[in-house]
Amino acid sequence: MWSNHIKYHWPMRTHQLVLQWIENQLSSGELALGGRLPAERTLAEQLQVSRTSVREAIRVLEAMGVVRAGVGSGPEAGTVVIADPTAALGSALRLHVATSHLPVADIVQTRILLESWAVARARTDSPALAEAAALLEKMEACPDTDEFLALDVRFHLALAEAAGNAVVSAMMGSLREAIQSYAGKLTANLPDWDATAARLRAEHREILAAIHNHDGGTAAGLVAAHIDGYYKEAGLDPKDSDPTRH
């Protein structure tokens, strides 16, 4: 149900009714990935609400990574269903970090626990692992910091994907995205980027080797230390990040 965060009053607001209608269309399969919603004006007429309310609902769905809007006519026009949970989760987390409600240290700790779990589960026959290896090659040859970091993001996401859980992959991406601006500041803090980059590369190789050796325990430990070490070196003291302590 759509939370309107209104105290005392219970009735659904108009844009929420629209959201509800659209969600029902998705749940029932009437609307699917790649499919197109009715035009705003048409939908407003159908649902007997104003176009403004329809637009408000669509703004929400855009932020949730469920639709994208396109002007003009033709295949790119109108409101089309997409699948981008990472953007949605990332925006939500980022905003709650901005309000200081969710601590950055908790974001990092969560990322470590999820990624450790994922590498322990990575399937050696997954295409994502082949991609990870290719990305590692690119990183070896990469002198540019920003490009290196972009490849690093993709490397880690590929590792998450190899575990075959789409929710964990989406969350992994969102956690990293939520503290992207912090990451930039942290990189600037690093005393010796070249030494760090060399270390990161070596650690990536070790993680990948452990996965290929079917040694999930070692892979998990390595990835935890890898992430932990990066943030520590950059000056952020993450919470106790050993994912296997129990």
Next chain:
Amino acid sequence: MWSNHIKYHWPMRTHQLVLQWIENQLSSGELALGGRLPAERTLAEQLQVSRTSVREAIRVLEAMGVVRAGVGSGPEAGTVVIADPTAALGSALRLHVATSHLPVADIVQTRILLESWAVARARTDSPALAEAAALLEKMEACPDTDEFLALDVRFHLALAEAAGNAVVSAMMGSLREAIQSYAGKLTANLPDWDATAARLRAEHREILAAIHNHDGGTAAGLVAAHIDGYYKEAGLDPKDSDPTRH
């Protein structure tokens, strides 16, 4: 950065500029939890945009669990900053489940891994654990299924809180919320609710006992089996849910 999901065109849309402004206010501390945004009309004037664009931005922030809106005047009026990441994450996940992009089985598996991690980390001196115990008492005396399930939600959330990671707690809540409608159907599938409830209660007691005995490993195993068993009994075959396999 706010994704507009528009292909080819790069400029920020007006409501996104408003979102950016508000996010900056939050990041800088000018706006904090419990604080009030300028009135819509005022903000529209300040930012030199139309009130409609301001409202669109606020709709997004509401869905992200960052603000709530109130009519009238007085302390409850206007747009106030709140902290409800669970609602935001839950809505996002729910929509992506609705599009079939995120499989329910992955949601359940993720919940198991997070909750196992949390109970292994639960601090025995956390007030949340005392609350969990109190909730358990209430569940013992509870004959009503819906009320039992509501208490069950709170019990599990209390366990998550005892680990002291706000991100994990928010995710835990959102994962459960995302498949709430499934849960209702699953409960209806159960062959013998009374037997199931009795089993759940017993398992809750064992989990709590393991936590108090500082036996995180056992607690994690128990909670995984507990959640796994529930969904299996109800007819959903979750993915391999052993959180400690590596």
Next chain:
DNA sequence: TAAAGGATGTGGTCCAACCACATCAAGTAC
């Protein structure tokens, strides 16, 4: 002094107008 009415400021909803865009169809010229 207490109650009623009006003012004020807030968000909620609707409407109309206009814009930019991306195609498609019809008309014209070669």
Next chain:
DNA sequence: GTACTTGATGTGGTTGGACCACATCCTTTA
């Protein structure tokens, strides 16, 4: 018949105005 130009069409994007309901506060009246 083909290629180019122009206008039409349907799409989302933005603005501004009108009116409503609500929640208080202030002023007037009894």
